[in-house]
Every structure is written in C-alpha cells, then in structure tokens.
Amino acid sequence: MNAVSLKGVSKQFNAGVTALDGIDLDVEPGEFVSLIGPSGCGKSTLLRIIGDLTKPTAGTVQVNGKPAERARRDHEYGIVFQDAVLYDWRTVAKNISLPLELLRWSRTRRNARVKDMMELVELTGFESHHPWQLSGGMQQRVSIARALSFSPTLLLMDEPFGALDEMTRERLNSELLRIWQETSSTVVFVTHSIPEAVFLSTRVVVMSARPGRVAGLVDVDLPQPRTSATREEPRFFELVTRVREQLAAAGAPLGETQEPALVEEPL
Amino acid sequence: MSTIVQPVPRSVGRQIGRTALDWIPAVAVFAIGIGAWQGIVVAFHIQEFLLPKPTAIGHAFWTQKSVLWSQGIYTFKEALGGYALGSGLGILVALLFAAWRPLAGAFMPYAVAANAIPIIAFAPIMNNWFGLLNPFSKMAIAGVLCFFPVMINTLRGLTSVHPSSIELMQSYAAGRLSVFRRVRIPNALPHIFTGLKVATVLSMIGAIVGEYFGGPIEALGVKILNDSSYGNFTDAWAGIVMASLLGIVFYAVVALAERLTTSWHPSARAFHTE
Amino acid sequence: MSAIAVEPSRRGIVGALPRAAARALLLPLGLAALWGLWEGYRWLGIRGHWTWPFKVNDTNMPHLSKIWHAFGQPLQPDGPPLRHYLWHYALFTGKEALAGFALGAVIGFLLAVVLAHSTLLRRGLLPYIVVSQTVPILAIAPMVVLGLGTKGVNPWVAVAVIAAYLTFFPVAINTLRGLHSPEPRALELMRSYAAGRWKILWRLRVPASLPYVFSALKISATASVIGAIIGETPASLQGGLGYAIVNFNQYYSTQPANLWATIIACALLGITFFLAVVLLERLVLKRAPEHVA
Numbered sequence: 113m114n115a116v117s118l119k120g121v122s123k124q125f126n127a128g129v130t131a132l133d134g135i136d137l138d139v140e141p142g143e144f145v146s147l148i149g150p151s152g153c154g155k156s157t158l159l160r161i162i163g164d165l166t167k168p169t170a171g172t173v174q175v176n177g178k179p180a181e182r183a184r185r186d187h188e189y190g191i192v193f194q195d196a197v198l199y200d201w202r203t204v205a206k207n208i209s210l211p212l213e214l215l216r217w218s219r220t221r222r223n224a225r226v227k228d229m230m231e232l233v234e235l236t237g238f239e240s241h242h243p244w245q246l247s248g249g250m251q252q253r254v255s256i257a258r259a260l261s262f263s264p265t266l267l268l269m270d271e272p273f274g275a276l277d278e279m280t281r282e283r284l285n286s287e288l289l290r291i292w293q294e295t296s297s298t299v300v301f302v303t304h305s306i307p308e309a310v311f312l313s314t315r316v317v318v319m320s321a322r323p324g325r326v327a328g329l330v331d332v333d334l335p336q337p338r339t340s341a342t343r344e345e346p347r348f349f350e351l352v353t354r355v356r357e358q359l360a361a362a363g364a365p366l367g368e369t370q371e372p373a374l375v376e377e378p379l
Numbered sequence: 380m381s382t383i384v385q386p387v388p389r390s391v392g393r394q395i396g397r398t399a400l401d402w403i404p405a406v407a408v409f410a411i412g413i414g415a416w417q418g419i420v421v422a423f424h425i426q427e428f429l430l431p432k433p434t435a436i437g438h439a440f441w442t443q444k445s446v447l448w449s450q451g452i453y454t455f456k457e458a459l460g461g462y463a464l465g466s467g468l469g470i471l472v473a474l475l476f477a478a479w480r481p482l483a484g485a486f487m488p489y490a491v492a493a494n495a496i497p498i499i500a501f502a503p504i505m506n507n508w509f510g511l512l513n514p515f516s517k518m519a520i521a522g523v524l525c526f527f528p529v530m531i532n533t534l535r536g537l538t539s540v541h542p543s544s545i546e547l548m549q550s551y552a553a554g555r556l557s558v559f560r561r562v563r564i565p566n567a568l569p570h571i572f573t574g575l576k577v578a579t580v581l582s583m584i585g586a587i588v589g590e591y592f593g594g595p596i597e598a599l600g601v602k603i604l605n606d607s608s609y610g611n612f613t614d615a616w617a618g619i620v621m622a623s624l625l626g627i628v629f630y631a632v633v634a635l636a637e638r639l640t641t642s643w644h645p646s647a648r649a650f651h652t653e
Numbered sequence: 654m655s656a657i658a659v660e661p662s663r664r665g666i667v668g669a670l671p672r673a674a675a676r677a678l679l680l681p682l683g684l685a686a687l688w689g690l691w692e693g694y695r696w697l698g699i700r701g702h703w704t705w706p707f708k709v710n711d712t713n714m715p716h717l718s719k720i721w722h723a724f725g726q727p728l729q730p731d732g733p734p735l736r737h738y739l740w741h742y743a744l745f746t747g748k749e750a751l752a753g754f755a756l757g758a759v760i761g762f763l764l765a766v767v768l769a770h771s772t773l774l775r776r777g778l779l780p781y782i783v784v785s786q787t788v789p790i791l792a793i794a795p796m797v798v799l800g801l802g803t804k805g806v807n808p809w810v811a812v813a814v815i816a817a818y819l820t821f822f823p824v825a826i827n828t829l830r831g832l833h834s835p836e837p838r839a840l841e842l843m844r845s846y847a848a849g850r851w852k853i854l855w856r857l858r859v860p861a862s863l864p865y866v867f868s869a870l871k872i873s874a875t876a877s878v879i880g881a882i883i884g885e886t887p888a889s890l891q892g893g894l895g896y897a898i899v900n901f902n903q904y905y906s907t908q909p910a911n912l913w914a915t916i917i918a919c920a921l922l923g924i925t926f927f928l929a930v931v932l933l934e935r936l937v938l939k940r941a942p943e944h945v946a
Contacts, residue, residue, distance in 0.1 A: 165546050185552040197543045201565040201643045210561070214551045242643050268550075404777035412781075430800065488676075489683055495927035496920035497879040499791075500894075503902040503912065508707035515706070580786065587792045588883060592902065600792070607795045615796055622792050627784060 113177045114138045115266055115298040116162055121171035123157055123324075131157050133323035135171070139300060141265065144292060146301045146309035146316045148355065149362070154324030155302045156270050162300060163191055163268050175266060187215065189266035190259030194274045196251035198243035198258075205230070205239035208258045215262055229257040232291060249280040256288070260295060267292075269301045273308070282340070285311055289338055306359070310334075310351045311343060318355060320362035327362035330355050431613040439617040447599070451621040454586050454599040457514045458629070461521025462582035466575055468522070469529030476530075477537035477563060478555070487534075494527050502589045511593040521585030525578035529571070536570025537563045569644055572637040579629045587622060688717055715909045720917070723910035735911060739897070739918040746881045746893040747922055749809050753816025754877035754926070758870060760817070761824030768825075769832040769858065770850065786822050791815075794884045812893070816880035820873040827869035831862025867934040874926040882919060894919050 116139035123132040131154040139145050147155040160166045161173055164180040175183035183189065190211070198207045205226045212222045230236045233253040243251055252272055259267055273281040285308060292299055303309050309316045313332050320327040332351055334342055342348055413433050419425065420432045431439075440447065476483035502520045509516035540563055548558045590600025599618055606615035691714065698709025707713055724736040768775045794815050801811035835857050843853045885895025894915060901912040 160546075163550055165549055184550065187551065189550070191547065191550045193543045193547070195541075195543065197541070197547050199544070199562065199565065201568070201641075203643075211551050213561075214553050214557060401776055402780075404773055405780045408777040408781065485679070485683075488679060492924060495875050496923040497875065497882055499879055500882060500898060500916045500919040503898055503905070504916065507902075507905050507909075507912075508713050519706075584791050591795070591883075591886060592899075603792060604795055607799050612796060612800060619792055619796065 113141075114174070115141045115143065115176060116300060117172075117174040118158075118162070119172045121158070121161060121168045121173060123154065123161065123166070124169045130323035132161075132168070133325050135324070135326055137317065137326060139298060141298050142296060144289075144299045144301065144312055144314045146303055146313040147319060148303055148306065148309045148316055148359070149319030149324070149327075150321045150359070151304075152324075153319040153321040155319055158319075158324070159268050159270050159300060159302050163189060165191075187211070187262055188264055189268050190262070190264040191268045192252070192255050192259045192270065192272040194271040196243070196248075196255040198251055198254055200243055203240050203242060204235065204246070204254050207243065207254055208261050210258060211262050225261055229261050232260070232294070233257045233287070247280075248276055249284060252276065252284065253287070256291065260291065260297070263295070265297055267297050267299045269299060271302050271304065274304060281305075281308070282343075286339070288312065289336075293337065306352050306355050307343070307348075310348060310355060311338060316351075316355055318358040318362060328358040330358065431616055435613045436616045436620060439613045440620050443614065443617060447602075447617060447621045450597060450599040450602050450618070451625050453514075453595075453597045454517075454590065454622070455583075455625050455629070457517035457589070457598075458521050458582040458586040458625075460514070460518035461523075461585055462525050462578055464518060465522030465525030465582070466529045466578050469526045469574065469578075470533050470571065472526075473530045473533035473537060473567075474559075476534050478559070483534065483538075490527060490531060494531070498523055498527075499585065499588055502585070503592045505589065506592050506594075512595045517586045517589040517594065517598075520589045521582040524581040524585040528577045528581065529574035532570045532574030532577075533567055536567025539570070540566050568641050569637075572633070572641065575633050576630060576637070579633050580626060583622065583626045583629065691717055712906055712909050715913065720910045720913045723908075723914045728911075735914055739894075739915060742892060742894045742897050742915075743918050743922050745809070746878070746885065746895065747925075749812045749884070749893065750816050750877040750881040750922075750926065752810075753813040753818075753880060754820050754873060756813065757817035757820025757877065758824050758873065761821040761869075762828050762866065764821075765825045765828035765832060765862075766854070768829055782822065782825060791819075791880070791883050794880070795886075798884050809893075812881050812884035812895075815884040816877040819876040819880040823869040823872045823876070824866065827865045828862050831865030832858045834865065835861045863938060867930065867938065870930045871927060871934075874930045875923045878919070878923045878926050894922065 116137070118135050118137040121132060121135040122130070124130050135158060147158060149155050157166065161168050162175060162180065164173070164184040173180040176188050178186065178188065198204075199210070202210065208226050208229050209217075209222045212225060217225070226239070227236075230239060233256055235250060235253055235257070238246065238250070243254065246254065255272070259269075273284050276284065288299075289312060299312075301309075301312060310330075310332055311334075316330040316332060317326055318328040318330065319325065330351065334345070334347060334351070416430075417433050420430055476486065499520070501523065505516045505519040505523075509519060537559075544562050544566070545558060548562055553561070587600035587603070590598045591604050594601045596602075599622055603615050603618040603622070606612070606618060695709060695714045695716075697703070698714070703709045724739070725734045727734050728738060768778065797815055798808060798811045801814070802808050832854075839857060839861075840853065843857050848856065881893070882895040882898070885893040886899050897915045898912065898919070901908070901915050905912050
C-alpha cells in the first residue's frame with residue numbers, strides 16, 4: 113500500500129488557469145519525496161490536494177489506501193506551512209497539543225506527549241513561551257513538533273524553511289532528517305531550493321510550470337545518515353546538476369528556481 | 380470605524396512611556412496646567428460662570444461629594460446597563476455574521492451608514508418610547524451607541540484570520556465550532572476589546588446626553604444641565620468632574636480586563652521580555 | 654477507490670451578476686426591508702397591545718408615510734413646509750460642524766506634527782490627550798456654549814468649538830501614528846540622501862500618514878455633526894437641527910412625525926459629511942485604500 117497515490121490529478125482554477133495537469137505519482141511508506149519546480153508549477157497546490165485542503169478538478173487521491181478526505185478525517189497526516197502558523201494566544205506547549213486536544217486526548221497523555229515532542233525538536237525549556245518570543249527557526253521547529261505530535265505516518269511540508277536564513281535552514285535540514293528517521297514517517301516536501309531537495313530526499317520530483325506536470329524523477333542514492341559532509345561529496349553535486357538540468361529541460365527560466373535572495377538583515 | 384471616539388492604539392500607549400521617570404513630564408504638565416488655569420482666572424478676573432477656578436471646582440466637588448456620588452452612580456448604572464446590552468448584542472450579531480457571511484455582506488453597508496449618522500439624535504425618541512423617568516430610556520440610547528463599534532470591531536477580528544490558520548484546522552478535520560472556539564474567537568479578542576473600550580465612553584455619553592433631553596432629578600446629566608442653565612457653573616463643573624472620573628474608571632477597568640485576557644498578544648511584548 | 658467528481662465552480666450565477674448591479678439593488682432593497690420591519694412591527698404591536706419594551710401606538714411609531722408627509726406639511730398655517738425649515742436648519746448646523754471640523758482637523762494635524770518631533774512634549778501632553786477621550790466630552794457642551802454665550806461670543810462659534818474638540822482627538826492620534834508609520838529603512842534611505850527633518854517630514858512622513866489621517870477624518874466627520882447638534886441643544890440657539898430636536902420634542906405627543914423628520918435630516922447631514930470625506934479620500938489617495946486604524 114502506498115503512502116500517497118495520485119492518479120491523473122488535475123486542477124483548474126475558476127479563471128480557467130490549469131494549475132495541475134494529469135499528475136501521476138506514488139509515494140511509498142518511509143520515502144522522503146521533494147516536489148521542486150518553478151513558481152507557478154502548482155507544487156503547493158499538489159501538496160494541498162494530498163492533504164484534502166483543496167479538491168482536484170479531476171483524478172483520484174489516496175493517502176494510506178484511503179480517499180484523501182477520509183484520510184484527513186482520520187488524521188493520517190501532519191502539515192507544516194511556510195510560516196509556522198502558531199497561535200499567538202497559545203504557549204508553545206499548548207500549540208503543540210492543539211491537535212491532541214482535537215483528538216480528545218486526556219490531559220496527562222497530552223502533557224507526556226508534548227514533553228516528548230519538545231525533546232524531539234530540542235526546545236525543552238521553552239514550553240511556556242509565546243510564539244512571538246521565539247526566533248523564526250524555533251517557531252518552525254514548534255510547527256514540526258505540532259505536526260508530528262499525534263504520530264501521523266505522513267508529513268506534508270510546504271516550503272517550511274523558505275523564510276529562514278541559509279545557516280538556520282541547513283541546521284533544520286539535518287534535524288528534520290534525524291526526526292524523519294526516528295519517527296520512520298513518510299515526508300512530502302515542497303521546496304524552491306535544489307540543494308535542499310537533494311540533501312533531504314530519497315526521491316526528487318521535478319515539475320514544469322503552466323500547466324504543472326511531472327517533468328522528471330531523480331532518485332537520490334546518497335547514503336544515510338546524511339551529514340554536513342554529504343553536502344561536499346561529488347555525488348551530491350552530480351545530483352544537484354541533474355536536478356538543475358531537468359528543471360532547465362522542463363522550461364524553467366534560469367534563476368527562477370532559486371530562492372529569491374531576500375535574506376533579511378537584522379537591523 | 381467608530382463613532383465619536385477612536386480606540387487608543389497600544390503603540391500610542393508605548394509612546395507615552397512606562398517607567399516612572401517617563402511620567403515626570405506628564406506630572407509637570409498637570410501642575411503647570413492647573414496652576415496656569417488658576418493664575419489666569421485670578422489675574423484676568425474672568426467671571427466665574429465662564430471658567431471657574433480649579434480650587435472653586437474642587438471645593439464645590441468636595442462639599443457636594445455625597446450628592447454627586449449618588450447622582451453619578453445613578454447615571455453610571457444607566458450607562459452600564461446600556462453598555463452590557465449594546466456590547467452583548469454587538470458581539471452576538473458579529474458571531475452570527477461571521478458564521479454566515481452572506482448575511483454580513485448584506486448588512487455591513489447599513490452598519491457603515493448607521494455609523495455615519497448622529498445616533499445620539501435618537502435620544503429624545505428613546506425618552507418618549509420608554510418614558511423620561513425610566514432608566515431604560517437612557518440604557519437604550521447608550522446601548523445603541525455601543526452596539527456598532529463593538530459589532531464592527533468584533534466582526535473584523537473574527538474574519539481577519541490568516542488563511543493558513545484555518546487550513547491548519549482543516550488539516551485536523553476540525554469542525555466549524557472548533558474553529559470558532561480555538562481560532563476565530565481568540566483571534567478576535569484584541570479587536571473586541573478595542574470596541575469595548577470605545578463603548579465605555581460612548582455609554583457614558585449616551586446616558587448623560589440622554590438625560591440632557593430630560594430625566595429624573597437624581598441623574599447627573601440633569602444636574603449638570605440645571606446648574607449650567609441657572610448659571611451655577613462651578614457646580615456644573617463639579618458634576619463634569621464626577622462624570623469624567625466615572626468615565627475614566629470605567630475605561631480603566633475594561634483596559635485592565637484586556638491586559639489580563641490578552642497578555643499573550645505580541646503588543647504586550649514589553650511586559651514579558653526583560 | 655474514490656473518484657472525485659468534478660467540482661462545480663464555486664461562483665455560480667451569483668458571481669456572474671455584475672457586482673455593481675447587486676450593489677445598486679441593495680439600497681432600495683434594504684430600505685424596503687426597513688419599511689417592512691417598521692410597519693410590520695407596528696401592525697403586530699398595535700393589534701397585540703404590546704407594551705414591552707415600549708408601547709406601540711401612533712405616537713411612538715408613526716406610519717412612515719406620515720413622516721414622509723411631514724416634510725411637506727407647513728408648520729404654521731400658510732407658512733412654508735417643514736422641509737424648508739429643515740433645509741435651513743441643516744445648512745446652519747452644517748456650517749457650525751464644517752467650521753469645527755476644519756478647525757479641529759488643522760489643530761489636530763499640527764499638534765501631531767509637533768508631538769512627532771518631541772519626545773518630551775509627547776510624554777507631557779499625550780497622556781492628557783488620551784485621557785480626554787475617556788471623558789464624556791459632550792457633557793461639557795452646554796457649559797461651553799452657555800459660558801461663551803454670556804461673554805458675547807457668537808453662539809454658533811461656541812458650537813463650532815465643541816465640534817472642533819470632537820474632531821481634534823481622532824485626527825491628532827491617528828496622524829501621530831501615521832507620521833511614525835514609515836519603516837526604519839525608509840527613514841535610513843532619506844538620511845542617505847542627506848534629507849533634513851523638514852524634507853523627511855514632507856517627503857516621507859506626511860505622505861505616509863495620509864491614509865491614517867483620512868481614516869480619522871471619516872470618524873471626525875460624523876463626530877463634528879454630533880458635536881454641533883448636541884452643542885445647540887442647551888443653548889436654545891435658534892436655527893439649527895439641535896434646536897429643532899428640542900423644539901419638536903416638546904410637541905412629540907401631538908406631532909411625532911416632526912421629530913422623526915428632524916432626526917432623518919440629522920442622519921442625512923451626517924452621511925453627507927461622511928461621504929464628502931470619502932470622496933476627498935478617493936481624490937487625494939490614488940493608491941489602493943488601506944485598512945488602517
């Protein structure tokens with residue numbers, strides 16, 4: 113049984129724009145799959161279709177062998193957005209336990225799980241802080257802890273580190289890989305960054321824009337566990353080049369695939 | 380957005396200052412202001428009915444304090460009743476509108492129009508409807524005045540939720556009620572308080588101006604109007620002082636409630652860190 | 654296997670209807686609904702002898718058609734109709750409100766500019782400006798009008814002073830916020846051009862404050878009308894809408910429609926002021942309207 117199974121998924125918006133056209137994709141349990149492509153290729157839309165946050169115009173979506181809506185109702189996946197989407201009125205601990213409250217877990221069980229999750233994302237000691245008291249990277253770790261708190265088998269991530277600076281991003285990449293292996297979950301990861309996609313994934317899905325289609329698949333055979341040394345291996349660069357070439361062949365204008373260089377300088 | 384007065388944004392509060400030292404200029408201005416007022420009245424022999432001396436107002440306030448207090452409380456009860464009625468209804472209607480958007484779309488243009496009309500002009504109508512001496516006539520006008528700012532601000536708070544906050548709840552398959560309880564209402568709280576603070580002042584104005592159009596002798600507004608029409612301006616000013624004190628206390632209580640319930644808000648940052 | 658059906662377009666026929674047409678329909682529709690509610694409640698109330706929350710009868714809820722006719726009825730035999738009086742009352746009150754509005758807006762704006770540049774003055778004065786709005790300012794209206802009146806000041810000027818006071822506060826506070834709204838980087842950019850305080854004020858701070866100023870002016874527009882109407886009431890200042898309210902209120906039990914007509918005139922005056930500011934905003938602010946304050 114596949115973790116995610118997409119068959120002929122298409123999405124048209126009201127204005128007649130075709131965002132996605134005939135996407136077929138299977139993700140096996142335990143895989144780490146990145147979706148990469150130029151802006152407007154519909155990769156975020158595809159992620160939302162898997163999560164049943166938006167409906168496809170045509171095609172079928174299955175998550176863990178269930179229709180997407182059923183899977184959402186059964187809490188089969190956790191999601192992480194680009195902005196952490198933490199609720200200001202809840203402390204860090206309460207943000208993490210939000211899905212547990214909705215699942216009607218008992219208080220003691222919730223507290224125990226929150227403690228575990230705080231350890232997992234290495235934020236112990238920040239339980240009673242409010243989100244705005246944390247840095248961007250810490251907020252995103254809270255968001256990951258929240259997504260994993262109810263042990264879903266699938267993690268959907270929509271450019272989760274897109275707004276962070278390069279150094280924080282690389283550190284969180286390593287942390288995410290550690291968490292992925294510890295929890296043995298499946299990850300579908302949307303990104304703009306080629307090195308990030310290659311470093312994290314077991315498989316990279318290259319998408320083309322207008323309409324969004326799967327332009328190619330790149331299997332990443334870099335050995336696990338991956339460390340900062342992985343980024344310096346020749347094989348890493350080969351794979352980065354392959355993804356870049358596939359993107360170019362898919363018609364992505366150069367430069368558009370890269371994250372816009374908008375790293376905020378602290379004032 | 381609101382009638383008559385506007386909320387004081389928290390940023391303004393921050394500009395005023397928060398350490399004891401920062402308040403020195405304010406205290407100085409108060410002393411200089413009162414001193415100058417007294418000095419000018421004395422020096423230029425300004426007739427008492429135009430601008431009484433602060434000391435004279437203070438004296439009048441002190442000698443009539445028990446009467447002023449009971450009149451003040453009478454009027455304050457009217458204001459409070461109207462406040463509870465108008466604000467409560469405002470919040471309820473906003474919840475209804477937020478739950479059923481087409482309704483809001485149809486009614487909002489009228490709410491905006493209603494906000495642009497001098498609602499206080501309805502005070503004499505309320506007096507006629509409910510009776511001059513019936514406190515409910517003042518509560519009614521105070522309530523109508525409170526309704527719009529509270530409703531509009533609450534609705535804004537309930538609907539100005541970041542889309543991904545809602546998407547997150549959808550990913551948990553949370554129901555509408557849960558989204559309201561866990562996202563929309565907490566998100567609206569600061570906005571609701573903005574409306575509630577504006578409404579404190581409006582309810583006092585509604586009660587007092589309602590009394591200007593007629594009311595029982597036990598009411599503060601009637602006393603102020605009678606005193607000024609008989610030329611007892613010092614006594615009238617003493618009444619104003621009482622009304623102001625009640626208004627300030629009312630506002631401060633609501634502001635305190637806000638501080639307590641929305642301490643999580645990022646604008647309360649200064650009180651958390653350091 | 655779930656075959657997800659083709660999702661129907663969310664915007665059906667409703668979306669196809671031109672929005673402008675829907676809006677144009679809304680006003681008569683709303684007025685009709687209001688008329689229906691009023692007459693319906695009246696009809697039920699009179700039949701059912703409702704006394705709660707108030708007694709429903711011809712005095713408390715006159716037929717809307719009667720209120721409409723009241724505009725055309727002469728006040729005295731052979732005199733001009735009520736609408737003639739109300740028109741002149743509205744002009745009079747409008748003049749007071751406009752004078753107060755202009756005065757209050759100018760003072761509020763200038764004070765904000767001064768406060769924006771002096772921390773000391775801000776700390777000294779801002780608390781009082783803020784506290785002054787927790788005071789029921791309208792309560793002072795009779796004092797100001799009667800007091801200034803006895804000094805031989807033209808009474809309408811005294812009323813304008815009240816309107817000015819009510820206008821002043823929102824403008825001062827919002828302008829101050831607007832002047833402080835530019836980002837630090839925008840200020841640094843101006844400094845990199847070696848722009849002085851004055852240039853920064855006119856090229857950056859004032860333009861940035863305009864949306865804030867207008868959102869305050871919209872509030873103040875109505876506030877100035879309220880100030881003028883309430884200011885007139887104690888002064889027995891003849892010739893304004895406030896006077897008309899007091900006057901017709903005394904005859905409410907016999908001629909309720911006159912008071913209702915006067916209140917409608919007040920409402921129209923308030924809406925006119927509001928719309929005038931909205932129009933001015935459209936003309937001055939060419940950019941997309943922002944939601945501030």
